[in-house]
Amino acid sequence: MARVNENYLKLPGSYLFSEIGRRVRDFSAQNPEAEIIRLGIGDVTLPIAPAIIEAMHKAVDEMGEKETFRGYAPDLGYDFLRNAIAENDYKSRGCDISADEIFVSDGAKCDCSNIQEIFSADSRIAVCDPVYPVYVDSNVMAGRCGEYDPEKQLWSNVIYMPCTAGNGFSPEFPKENPDLIYLCFPNNPTGATITRSRLQEWVDYANKTGAIILYDAAYEAYISQPDIPHSIYECDGARSCAIEFRSFSKNAGFTGVRLGFTVIPKELEADGVKVHPLWARRHGTKYNGAPYIIQRAGEAVYSEEGKKQLREQVSYYMNNAKCIYEGLRAAGYTVSGGENAPYIWLKTPDNMTSWEFFDYLLKRVNIVGTPGSGFGPSGEGYFRLTAFGTYENTVKAIERIKNMD
Numbered sequence: 001m002a003r004v005n006e007n008y009l010k011l012p013g014s015y016l017f018s019e020i021g022r023r024v025r026d027f028s029a030q031n032p033e034a035e036i037i038r039l040g041i042g043d044v045t046l047p048i049a050p051a052i053i054e055a056m057h058k059a060v061d062e063m064g065e066k067e068t069f070r071g072y073a074p075d076l077g078y079d080f081l082r083n084a085i086a087e088n089d090y091k092s093r094g095c096d097i098s099a100d101e102i103f104v105s106d107g108a109k110c111d112c113s114n115i116q117e118i119f120s121a122d123s124r125i126a127v128c129d130p131v132y133p134v135y136v137d138s139n140v141m142a143g144r145c146g147e148y149d150p151e152k153q154l155w156s157n158v159i160y161m162p163c164t165a166g167n168g169f170s171p172e173f174p175k176e177n178p179d180l181i182y183l184c185f186p187n188n189p190t191g192a193t194i195t196r197s198r199l200q201e202w203v204d205y206a207n208k209t210g211a212i213i214l215y216d217a218a219y220e221a222y223i224s225q226p227d228i229p230h231s232i233y234e235c236d237g238a239r240s241c242a243i244e245f246r247s248f249s250k251n252a253g254f255t256g257v258r259l260g261f262t263v264i265p266k267e268l269e270a271d272g273v274k275v276h277p278l279w280a281r282r283h284g285t286k287y288n289g290a291p292y293i294i295q296r297a298g299e300a301v302y303s304e305e306g307k308k309q310l311r312e313q314v315s316y317y318m319n320n321a322k323c324i325y326e327g328l329r330a331a332g333y334t335v336s337g338g339e340n341a342p343y344i345w346l347k348t349p350d351n352m353t354s355w356e357f358f359d360y361l362l363k364r365v366n367i368v369g370t371p372g373s374g375f376g377p378s379g380e381g382y383f384r385l386t387a388f389g390t391y392e393n394t395v396k397a398i399e400r401i402k403n404m405d
């Protein structure tokens with residue numbers, strides 16, 4: 001008889017964004033005249049940059065000609081894109097990463113959820129709290145997280161690293177030694193960043209304990225300060241303890257286009273076994289390559305025109321972040337993030353819970369954000385706003401919040 005993977009049944013229901021959607025729909029139905037501004041989900045609003053659209057059009061035309069048509073893409077990505085990534089994202093920052101250590105995919109969500117497959121079923125994982133939910137859920141599906149305690153919102157076999165105002169939203173080393181450590185900087189949801197020297201300490205810690213750091217750098221394009229690393233490979237010794245995930249979603253507006261990549265250095269080992277060939281094997285077996293047209297779009301991200309246009313997009317969103325950050329501060333809120341990240345993390349006023357503040361903001365000023373508790377228990381009492389809205393809506397939203405009595 002067919003049986004399901006019972007680990008799926010352990011996953012708590014009502015995913016954060018479906019609950020938000022439900023509350024917004026109910027409110028809209030009762031208040032059809034309300035002009036709702038959505039600063040909740042981290043999805044981009046600007047159209048794809050012209051240099052990238054041009055590259056896509058050209059690639060579409062190539063697919064329509066006998067001489068230039070392409071079938072299956074190479075499993076690990078076309079050389080033109082892997083070379084552009086190695087050159088622009090790594091060599092130009094002094095990171096020793098070669099094109100054949102880059103695995104092109106259709107986004108970071110798949111990669112950071114699939115990576116756990118190549119590690120032992122009894123690996124202990126450590127995650128920040130609050131956290132991007134995908135890291136934990138993918139390990140739950142694989143049966144690694146033990147049992148869920150709905151009261152505490154914690155899994156029995158996960159090592160949590162609380163990120164609170166007390167530690168500047170930067171995790172401390174866990175008391176027990178994990179095997180796999182998920183780190184994400186600039187962080188979703190807190191918008192916190194990590195300095196190069198602190199990340200170096202994590203790299204040293206992982207090398208000493210034999211752990212592997214799974215480093216999610218999906219928001220690196222939003223960094224402007226020089227002491228904040230864009231890649232973990234800016235740290236000495238990271239090649240022997242770190243895997244890095246990158247996404248084109250937020251740095252190039254590809255949330256609907258889909259492109260990302262994972263970097264695995266060739267010398268990286270888990271208990272004496274090389275990891276690079278295992279991920280290559282997995283990729284080759286379970287994935288048939290990102291589409292040619294999209295990989296050409298990705299290549300255009302690194303063209304001179306593409307870089308210039310994308311710098312403008314990032315500045316547009318970071319201008320929104322500044323508007324939210326400064327506006328909330330002026331209105332008396334305690335705010336962090338938003339300086340090298342497109343997320344603003346604010347303390348809810350008057351000891352409201354995150355969901356109470358969600359309802360309050362929706363009802364009073366028709367603004368949708370994301371309750372911090374949806375990302376983990378240490379997110380309780382916090383709220384996330386994103387800078388990915390339009391400038392007009394962002395300004396309007398902040399004015400509404402400022403004018404709340």
Ligand SMILES: Cc1ncc(COP(=O)(O)O)c(C=O)c1O
Binds near residue numbers: 184218246249259260
């Ligand atoms: C921390 C983090 N990692 C990965 C992703 C997923 O990126 P992609 O769109 O490339 O799948 C997101 C998207 O919101 C994210 O916030």
